[in-house]
Amino acid sequence: MKYTFLSTWSLQLLAATACLLPSERPGNYSNKTTNNKLRLTARQAADSNATVPQAPPSNNTDTGMPVSPTNRFPCGGSSVPRGVGSVDDPSPVEEIMSLPEIKTAVKALEARFDDVQFFEMPYRTYENRTLFGVRIGGGGQRGANNSSNSFDGSAYSVLIQAAIHPRERGSPDHLLYFVSDLLWAREEGRGLRYGGISYTAAQVSAALDLGIVAIPVVNPDGMAHDQQTNSCWRKNRNPTAASPSSPRSVGVDLNRNFDLLWDYQRTMAPGTMDGSDDPAMEYYHGTGAFSEAETRNVKWVMDQHPRLAWYMDLHTAAQVVLHGWCHDAVQADDPAQNWKNPAYDGKRGTLFDPEVDYAEYMDRADWDALSVTAARMASAMQLTKDEEHAWSSDPYVASQGVLGFGPSTGCSIDHAYSRHLEDATKNKILGFGFEFGEFNFDLSREDCPIEECCPFYPTVSIFNHNNKAVAAGLMELLMAADRAL
Secondary structure, eight states, X not given: OGGGGOTTGGGGGGGTTSSSOGGGSTTOOTTOOOOGXXXXXXXXXXXXXXXXXXXXXXXXXXXXXXXXXXXXSOTTSSOOOOOXXXXXXXXXXXXXXXXXXXXXXXXXXXXHOTTEEEEEOSOOOTTOXXXXXXXXXXXXXXXXXXXXTOOOGGGOOEEEEOOSSTTSTTHHHHHHHHHHHHHHHHHHTOOEEETTEEEOHHHHHHHHHTOEEEESOSOHHHHHHHHHHOSOOOSOOOOTTOOTTOGGGOSOOGGGOSSTTOOHHHHBOTTOOOOBSOTTSTTBOOSSTTOSHHHHHHHHHHHHOTTOOEEEEEEESSSEEEESOSSSOEESSOTTSSTTOGGGTTTBTOXXXXXXXXXXXXXXXXXXXHHHHHHHHHHHHHHTOOHHHHHHSOOOEEEEHHHHHOOOSSOHHHHHHHHHHHOTTXXXXXXXXXXXXXOOGGGOOTTSOTTTOOTTSOOHHHHHHHHHHHHHHHHHHHHHHHHTO
């Protein structure tokens, strides 16, 4: 059965190191430690006297596009974000938004447009930060006295999140510039253009009518640390299981901390995937499913908006649009082959093993919708490329997550899709992972550790191309959602 689903594997090898670098994959991580005696216990981590292991200052002098040292959208000011698709001759963006600037940019959009609503989430991070989000369109208003507690959760059908891995810089910027494009274009009665692809004013209005919920920064602790240290930081900053002698053992990979098959030692075949119980690994999955405040907040947002039907998790850099499943290939013939069936524990993820005939069931209509939408997104993003990027980088492609990156568990898009299968009262959510852009190859050298040379930090040129590509991809997602109504 499964061999019918592996024909695209060779085409996706270009994406095999996105999100994780080759040195970070199993067996290659230089800072790996399994000395349990050195790890901080949960009680020690909660103790006011406990210290978080700190890395020495980074020697990184080339960090790609700089993070803005000033706030271009200060509270109470007149500056409001605007993307590149709603103006005729846009100027290039020269600086990445800082974490405080992202929040004030959302506030500026809320102050400017009636159907934009800032809101906060209930679970505080290890460093006591509050995650925030924004509701856009859907026919909604902010409610009396601009109260974030006054909203109709059923008015929103699309959820887009960014910065679950903070070193993958640019995703909050691209998300906010895109939604600002929608808002400005609607106000001015115009369409949008991103390179070689354009959208009409009617499509802009239809996109906003869907109701969009956005989480610009899923991992604020990690982002603050990454922007302060330029240390190519992927995880959050929870030190519960960290080793005092290993600064990079701090934190949890939030995209391995969702619930679906989180207990990979039991549910997956040995040696098949890149989750880990070792805190020193970049893909350490935490002490339990939803052990982290950040992933609990994402789940909370989904619960608060019961009509959500489409979900996007923004990442970089591989130029590929992914959809589930993350842990095994997809098939639509045998419903018994599913993640809840204990008969297949220890067998999942064996993509190339002819003796284990397992692939994860998915309703064929859902599989078709995911595949077609991912392909449309990839095609639109390819059309945004200028001459430089069209000839110097790989094309955008669409893929099942497992075929693009190998098996993983606890991923965000599988949680989103599985919710209606766990609880029939919940809405079905079709989930995508979006690996936009290309690596900064000037910062990708074998002789330079990632703490000093982070290829996820874009150049100004890469960032500005990505700004168009992400917008086109997200617009195609919204158009798919509109067609499905």
